[in-house]
Amino acid sequence: MEHISKDTILSVENLQVKFTLRGAVLNVIRGISLDIHRGESIAIVGESGSGKSVFTKTFLGMLDSNGYIDGGHVYFRTDDTGASESIVDLTTFQSEKEWLTIRGKQIAMVMQDPMTSLNPLKTIGHQLEETVLLHHDISKQEAHERAVQLLTDVGINEPERRCKQYPHEFSGGMRQRVVIAIALACDPRVLICDEPTTALDVTIQAQILQLIRNLQSKLNLTTIYITHDLGVVANVADRIAVMYAGDIIEVGGVEEIFYDARHPYTWALLSSLPQLGIKGEDLYSIAGTPPNLQMEIKGDAFAPRNPYALNIDFVERPPFFDVTPTHKVRTWLMDPRAPRQEPPEAVRRLAEGRL
Amino acid sequence: MQAEEKKVLVDVKDVTIQFGSRRHPFTAVDRASFQIYKGETFGLVGESGSGKTTIGRAIIRINPTVSGDIIYDGKKINGKISKELDREVTQKIQMIFQDPMASLNERAKVDYIVAEGLLNLPKKLSKEERQRQVSEALNSVGLLPEFASRFPHEFSGGQRQRIGIARAMVMRPEFIIADEPISALDVSIRAQVLNLMAKFQREFDLTYLFISHDLSVMRFICDRICVIHKGVLVELAETEELFAHPTHPYTQSLLSAIPMPDPVREKKKVLKVYDASSHDYSVHKPSWREIRPSHFVWANDPEFESYKN
Ligand SMILES: Nc1ncnc2c1ncn2[C@@H]1O[C@H](COP(=O)(O)OP(=O)(O)OP(=O)(O)O)[C@@H](O)[C@H]1O
Numbered sequence: 001m002e003h004i005s006k007d008t009i010l011s012v013e014n015l016q017v018k019f020t021l022r023g024a025v026l027n028v029i030r031g032i033s034l035d036i037h038r039g040e041s042i043a044i045v046g047e048s049g050s051g052k053s054v055f056t057k058t059f060l061g062m063l064d065s066n067g068y069i070d071g072g073h074v075y076f077r078t079d080d081t082g083a084s085e086s087i088v089d090l091t092t093f094q095s096e097k098e099w100l101t102i103r104g105k106q107i108a109m110v111m112q113d114p115m116t117s118l119n120p121l122k123t124i125g126h127q128l129e130e131t132v133l134l135h136h137d138i139s140k141q142e143a144h145e146r147a148v149q150l151l152t153d154v155g156i157n158e159p160e161r162r163c164k165q166y167p168h169e170f171s172g173g174m175r176q177r178v179v180i181a182i183a184l185a186c187d188p189r190v191l192i193c194d195e196p197t198t199a200l201d202v203t204i205q206a207q208i209l210q211l212i213r214n215l216q217s218k219l220n221l222t223t224i225y226i227t228h229d230l231g232v233v234a235n236v237a238d239r240i241a242v243m244y245a246g247d248i249i250e251v252g253g254v255e256e257i258f259y260d261a262r263h264p265y266t267w268a269l270l271s272s273l274p275q276l277g278i279k280g281e282d283l284y285s286i287a288g289t290p291p292n293l294q295m296e297i298k299g300d301a302f303a304p305r306n307p308y309a310l311n312i313d314f315v316e317r318p319p320f321f322d323v324t325p326t327h328k329v330r331t332w333l334m335d336p337r338a339p340r341q342e343p344p345e346a347v348r349r350l351a352e353g354r355l
Numbered sequence: 356m357q358a359e360e361k362k363v364l365v366d367v368k369d370v371t372i373q374f375g376s377r378r379h380p381f382t383a384v385d386r387a388s389f390q391i392y393k394g395e396t397f398g399l400v401g402e403s404g405s406g407k408t409t410i411g412r413a414i415i416r417i418n419p420t421v422s423g424d425i426i427y428d429g430k431k432i433n434g435k436i437s438k439e440l441d442r443e444v445t446q447k448i449q450m451i452f453q454d455p456m457a458s459l460n461e462r463a464k465v466d467y468i469v470a471e472g473l474l475n476l477p478k479k480l481s482k483e484e485r486q487r488q489v490s491e492a493l494n495s496v497g498l499l500p501e502f503a504s505r506f507p508h509e510f511s512g513g514q515r516q517r518i519g520i521a522r523a524m525v526m527r528p529e530f531i532i533a534d535e536p537i538s539a540l541d542v543s544i545r546a547q548v549l550n551l552m553a554k555f556q557r558e559f560d561l562t563y564l565f566i567s568h569d570l571s572v573m574r575f576i577c578d579r580i581c582v583i584h585k586g587v588l589v590e591l592a593e594t595e596e597l598f599a600h601p602t603h604p605y606t607q608s609l610l611s612a613i614p615m616p617d618p619v620r621e622k623k624k625v626l627k628v629y630d631a632s633s634h635d636y637s638v639h640k641p642s643w644r645e646i647r648p649s650h651f652v653w654a655n656d657p658e659f660e661s662y663k664n
C-alpha cells in the first residue's frame with residue numbers, strides 16, 4: 001500500500017462483490033478501481049441497480065448478509081496527522097468491533113429517506129446528544145452544546161427550541177438537515193450521501209446541496225454523493241464517476257464529464273436529461289435494459305444498448321484509456337484503431353454552451 | 356395554438372378545499388381559479404404540501420370542495436351531480452397517482468388492476484372485449500401481454516408507473532391528471548414515460564394536468580405553468596413567458612433553484628430565497644391580475660405597480 005498517494009483517503013482496487021440469491025450468484029460489483037482524495041467531493045452516478053449503494057456500503061461493512069467481497073481491496077487512511085498515519089484494508093475486517101472504529105466515526109452515511117433514520121419518539125436534541133455521547137467521552141451539558149452547534153452548522157434557526165421538538169414537527173427539508181447533523185456528530189472524515197435529495201423539492205434540494213458543499217470546505221470533509229440524476233451534481237461535485245452494471249466506466253473532473261465525456265453511456269445519461277431536450281421532440285431514451293447480473297458479462301457491459309458499439313465491444317472488456325491525467329474512460333472508442341466518433345447533438349450543444 | 360381556437364375543457368372557479376374539523380378547518384387550497392384548454396399540457400408546480408395533489412383529487416371528485424365551481428366541458432362536476440354525469444366524468448377524467456409503489460393494489464394481478472375501471476362502465480363489456488382492451492392498453496405502454504398475470508411487486512418502478520398509465524389509458528379518457536408521474540423514476544425510464552405521454556397526447560388529443568415540483572421537466576413538456584404556494588395560486592403564464600419574466604418572488608426563487616447540467620453556469624448560480632413575510636397585505640388586499648398578456652400574478656396594488664417595472 002506504499003503506492004497510495006498522500007492525498008488519497010480511500011483507495012479501491014479491483015473490488016468485486018457478489019450476492020447469493022436462491023442458489024444463483026449475482027456479480028454486483030465487477031472489479032472497480034477508484035481513488036478518492038482527501039477533502040474532495042465526488043459524485044457517483046448511474047442508473048438504478050448499477051450498484052452505487054452496494055459499492056459504498058463496502059466502506060461501512062453494511063452489506064446485506066447474502067453479500068460478500070470476492071476480491072480486491074479497499075484501503076482507508078485512518079489518520080494523516082504525521083507519525084500516527086496508518087492505512088487499513090477494510091476488506092479484511094471481520095468483526096463488528098473493528099467496524100465500530102470506522103462506521104459513524106470516520107465514515108458516516110446519510111440515507112435516502114430521512115424518516116427511516118430518525119426515531120419518531122425521541123426529540124431531535126436527544127437523538128443528537130445520544131450520537132455525540134456514543135463517540136465522545138464528554139458530559140451531558142457538553143453534548144447538548146455540541147448538538148446545538150451541529151443544528152446551527154446545518155442551518156437550522158433557533159436551535160435551542162428545535163432541540164426540544166420531535167421529527168414530525170420538522171418539514172422534509174429540515175429533517176434531511178437533521179440527518180446530516182447526526183452524521184456529522186462524530187466529526188467523520190468521509191460523508192456518504194445516498195440520494196439525499198430525491199424526496200425533496202427543488203428549492204430545498206438546492207439548499208441541501210449548497211449545505212453539503214459548504215460543510216465540505218469548512219470541515220475539510222471528503223464527500224461521496226450518490227445519485228441517478230447527472231442533472232443535479234454539476235454544482236456539488238469536483239469529480240464524477242459514472243457507474244454501469246457494477247463497474248465505473250468513466251471518471252473525471254466535473255467539467256471533463258459534462259463538456260468532454262467519452263463513454264457512450266455517459267453520452268446517453270446526458271442526452272436523456274430534460275434540460276437538454278428540445279420541446280416537441282422526443283427526449284432521448286436509452287433502449288433496452290441493464291444486463292442480468294447472474295450472467296457472465298462479456299466485453300463492454302453497455303454494448304447491447306450502445307448504438308456506437310464496435311465488434312470488439314461484444315468480445316473483450318475495454319481497458320481504461322487516459323483522456324487526460326485526471327480523466328479516464330473504459331471504452332474501445334478510445335483505441336487508436338477505432339473509428340472517430342462524434343458525441344450526439346445534445347451533448348455537443350452542452351459542450352458548446354448552447355443550452 | 357391560436358387564441359381563437361382555444362377551447363376551455365376544465366374551468367376551476369374560485370375553489371376552496373379544506374380539511375380538518377368544522378371548528379378547526381385547515382385550508383389546503385384557497386380560492387383557486389384557472390382554466391385548462393383542450394389539448395394542452397397544463398403544469399401545476401409548487402413545494403411539497405402546497406396543495407397540488409389536493410386540487411387534482413378535487414377534479415376527480417375525491418376531495419369535496421367547500422366553495423367554488425369546477426366546470427368540465429361546460430358542466431359543473433363538483434358537489435352533488437347526477438349519476439349519469441358522475442359515470443361520464445369517471446370515464447373521461449383519469450388520474451395517474453403520485454407514488455407507483457403505493458398506488459397499485461398489491462394483491463391484485465395486473466390484468467385486474469388495469470381492467471378495474473372498465474367493470475364500472477355504464478355499457479357492460481363482454482369478458483373477451485375487456486381482455487382485448489386490457490392487452491391493447493398494456494401493449495400501448497410497452498408491457499408484454501404475459502405481464503397481465505403478474506403482481507405489482509414483480510415489476511420495477513418504471514414498469515409500475517407504466518401500469519398506472521395503462522390503467523388510465525384503458526378508459527379512453529379525454530383528460531388525464533398526472534401527479535408527479537416521473538419523480539420516483541430513474542433518468543432513463545423518466546425519458547420513456549415522458550415520451551409515452553407525449554405520444555398519447557398526439558394520438559388521442561389528450562389534455563393533461565401535469566403536477567410536479569421539477570421545473571426542468573415541466574419546461575420541457577408543459578404549454579403553460581401555474582405556480583402554487585401554500586394553497587394560493589401565485590402566478591400563471593405560458594411556459595417560456597414564465598421563464599423569461601418570472602414576476603412573483605416565489606416563482607423567482609423556484610426558477611433560481613433549477614439545477615442545470617452545466618458546471619460553469621451552476622457555479623454562477625445565485626439562489627433566491629423566498630420570504631413570505633415580505634408581502635404586506637394588511638391594507639391593500641391581493642387579487643389575481645393580468646400583468647402581461649395571458650400572464651397572471653397574485654398581487655395587491657402597490658406590488659402590481661412594482662412588478663410592472
Ligand atoms: N441483498 C441483496 N441480494 C441480492 N441482490 C442484491 C442485494 N442488494 C442489492 N442487490 C442487487 O445489486 C444490484 C445493485 O444494487 P444497488 O442497491 O447498489 O443499486 P443502486 O445503484 O444503489 O440503485 P438505486 O439507484 O435504485 O438505489 C441490484 O441489481 C440489486 O438488485
Ligand SMILES: Nc1ncnc2c1ncn2[C@@H]1O[C@H](COP(=O)(O)OP(=O)(O)OP(=O)(O)O)[C@@H](O)[C@H]1O
Nearest residue numbers: 374375383401402403404405406407408409410568
Ligand atoms: N386527507 C387529508 N386530510 C388532512 N390534510 C390533508 C389531506 N390531504 C392533504 N392534506 C394537507 O393538505 C395540504 C396539501 O397537501 P397536498 O397533498 O395537496 O400537497 P402536494 O402539493 O401534493 O405536496 P407533495 O409535493 O408533497 O405531494 C398539506 O398540508 C396536507 O398535509
Ligand SMILES: [Mg+2]
Nearest residue numbers: 052053054194
Ligand atoms: Mg441505491
Ligand SMILES: [Mg+2]
Nearest residue numbers: 407408409453
Ligand atoms: Mg402531491
